[in-house]
Amino acid sequence: MDTQNASYQAGQVKGQTQEKASNMTDKASNAALSTKESCQEAGQQVKAKAQGACDAVKNAVGGNK
Incomplete structure (x- = not known):
């Protein structure tokens, strides 16, 4: 016995070990x-901010006309 x-x-x-390993894998x-x-x-x-800055510069120098 x-x-x-x-x-x-x-x-x-x-x-239990396999279950814990599975849970850790899921969390990772x-x-x-x-x-x-x-x-x-x-x-x-960042892309949106860069586009906004670019547009601002174009507007300042008249590049959007």
């Missing part, structure tokens, strides 16, 4: 996706 109990316990530990994936989205949003903001 002790061998069966030890085998059962080992299976339980293996399952979510963090990476969030970072990617944040970077894309920051890039869009």
